[in-house]
Amino acid sequence: MNADADALNLLDGLIAKAKAAGAEAADAVFVSGVSLSHAQRLGALECLERSEGQDLGLRVLIGKRQAIVSSTDRSPQALAELVERAVAMARCVPEDPYCGLAEPEQLARDIPALENCDPAEPAPEVLIERAKACEEAARAVAGVTNSEGAEASWSLSRIALAASNGFAASYAGSRHSLGVSVLAGEGLGMERDYDFSSSVYGADLEDPAAVGRRAGEQTVRRLGARKAKTGKVPIVYDPRVSNSLLRHLASAISGPAIARGTSFLKDKLGESIFPGGITIVDDPHRRRGLRSKPFDGEGVANARRAIVEGGRLTTWIMSLSSARQLGLETTGHAARGTSSPPSPAVTNLYMEPGAMTPGELMADIASGFYVTEMMGMGVNGVTGDYSRGASGFWIEKGELTYPVSEVTVAGNLKDIFAKLTPANDLAFRYGADAPTLRVEGMTVAGA
Numbered sequence: 537m538n539a540d541a542d543a544l545n546l547l548d549g550l551i552a553k554a555k556a557a558g559a560e561a562a563d564a565v566f567v568s569g570v571s572l573s574h575a576q577r578l579g580a581l582e583c584l585e586r587s588e589g590q591d592l593g594l595r596v597l598i599g600k601r602q603a604i605v606s607s608t609d610r611s612p613q614a615l616a617e618l619v620e621r622a623v624a625m626a627r628c629v630p631e632d633p634y635c636g637l638a639e640p641e642q643l644a645r646d647i648p649a650l651e652n653c654d655p656a657e658p659a660p661e662v663l664i665e666r667a668k669a670c671e672e673a674a675r676a677v678a679g680v681t682n683s684e685g686a687e688a689s690w691s692l693s694r695i696a697l698a699a700s701n702g703f704a705a706s707y708a709g710s711r712h713s714l715g716v717s718v719l720a721g722e723g724l725g726m727e728r729d730y731d732f733s734s735s736v737y738g739a740d741l742e743d744p745a746a747v748g749r750r751a752g753e754q755t756v757r758r759l760g761a762r763k764a765k766t767g768k769v770p771i772v773y774d775p776r777v778s779n780s781l782l783r784h785l786a787s788a789i790s791g792p793a794i795a796r797g798t799s800f801l802k803d804k805l806g807e808s809i810f811p812g813g814i815t816i817v818d819d820p821h822r823r824r825g826l827r828s829k830p831f832d833g834e835g836v837a838n839a840r841r842a843i844v845e846g847g848r849l850t851t852w853i854m855s856l857s858s859a860r861q862l863g864l865e866t867t868g869h870a871a872r873g874t875s876s877p878p879s880p881a882v883t884n885l886y887m888e889p890g891a892m893t894p895g896e897l898m899a900d901i902a903s904g905f906y907v908t909e910m911m912g913m914g915v916n917g918v919t920g921d922y923s924r925g926a927s928g929f930w931i932e933k934g935e936l937t938y939p940v941s942e943v944t945v946a947g948n949l950k951d952i953f954a955k956l957t958p959a960n961d962l963a964f965r966y967g968a969d970a971p972t973l974r975v976e977g978m979t980v981a982g983a
Contacts, residue, residue: 540706543696559596563699566592574663577685593874600631606874634860644831652828653708654737663688669744677752686716703835729755736824761941764982770904771978778970791858800920808847816844820883826967827883838868887970890958894972904931920949943982
């Protein structure tokens with residue numbers, strides 16, 4: 537019997553014990569994982585670690601009360617105690633009118649194959665060679681003076697979910713990653729930058745030397761950074777920071793925020809919040825996607841969905857509980873761990889690319905700011921007010937000129953979304969991805 541079948545049998549037995557102990561309904565999740573990681577600095581090995589772990593969680597429901605208990609101990613005695621505690625807790629906690637399992641017709645029946653698991657564990661030597669090639673290439677760039685180190689890692693996780701409504705399924709996911717961070721310059725003029733690559737399959741990783749060279753070149757380009765003058769100018773977000781705007785959108789349209797009335801987009805469903813050419817997609821079934829999964833955390837069927845289509849907000853992001861609060865149907869976005877109830881979360885979220893190259897997008901900017909890194913989380917989810925530390929390069933006559941640091945970019949997310957133009961350089965690197973983005977008339981606060 538394979539590991540997935542063993543896990544599902546374990547969960548089925550746990551649910552049966554919970555119902556025998558008085559639970560009216562129950563579900564359970566089992567997560568197991570193994571990881572291997574290597575880190576080096578200046579060519580010297582700093583660590584080589586392998587870890588394994590497992591965890592399970594049981595949720596029991598009695599009427600409109602629910603309780604969750606988790607454990608890493610799978611012994612019969614520990615599981616019996618886990619059931620006993622969960623049922624006892626469910627009898628005394630306050631009622632939650634929106635809790636409950638999915639209806640049979642909501643459950644995923646056809647489990648798609650997503651190619652989201654590379655089953656081959658790499659040998660430690662493979663990770664060592666990846667990190668070595670990455671750091672050596674970064675340090676070979678003229679102007680790089682020191683290294684914060686390079687890392688290479690692999691992980692594999694397995695998730696099994698079963699419930700008393702008849703759902704039982706499992707899936708696995710893997711991740712290969714490598715990255716390096718280096719420094720250039722000396723003393724107070726020192727600058728730091730980084731680069732990385734991450735993929736489901738090792739064969740899809742970028743060449744480590746290419747990642748290292750890019751990290752070194754980006755670091756050297758930051759030398760001699762200045763402050764920019766305060767004013768309103770066009771802002772251009774590099775792809776490694778443009779995805780942050782998607783994350784702010786996802787938070788603002790999360791079902792619980794809408795139900796509580798704590799989102800600046802709470803009244804915008806069905807309305808245009810982006811320019812007409814903008815489409816934003818969440819696709820849990822993307823082949824080899826970094827966040828792909830064949831069903832959601834409640835066993836509900838999930839599918840590719842245009843969150844924004846033609847600039848118009850089409851949906852909230854909902855689990856069963858938040859959908860019930862809003863009087864709507866779940867969107868299949870439930871995510872969960874072993875110790876907390878399901879809550880909504882996006883998967884492979886991305887903005888579809890535009891028609892212009894990044895160069896064409898900037899060509900008419902007489903004076904503007906190209907952002908490559910952001911600091912802080914100065915975003916008010918209730919009002920949409922936005923203020924974050926940033927660094928990057930000043931744009932003059934459509935070209936990147938001198939590096940800029942220690943500035944703040946500010947505006948309101950409603951205005952940012954409405955004045956946004958995407959370039960054509962979408963690449964899937966993060967799980968939430970956007971191309972280069974131009975936003976008109978934001979405030980840069982500097983010198």
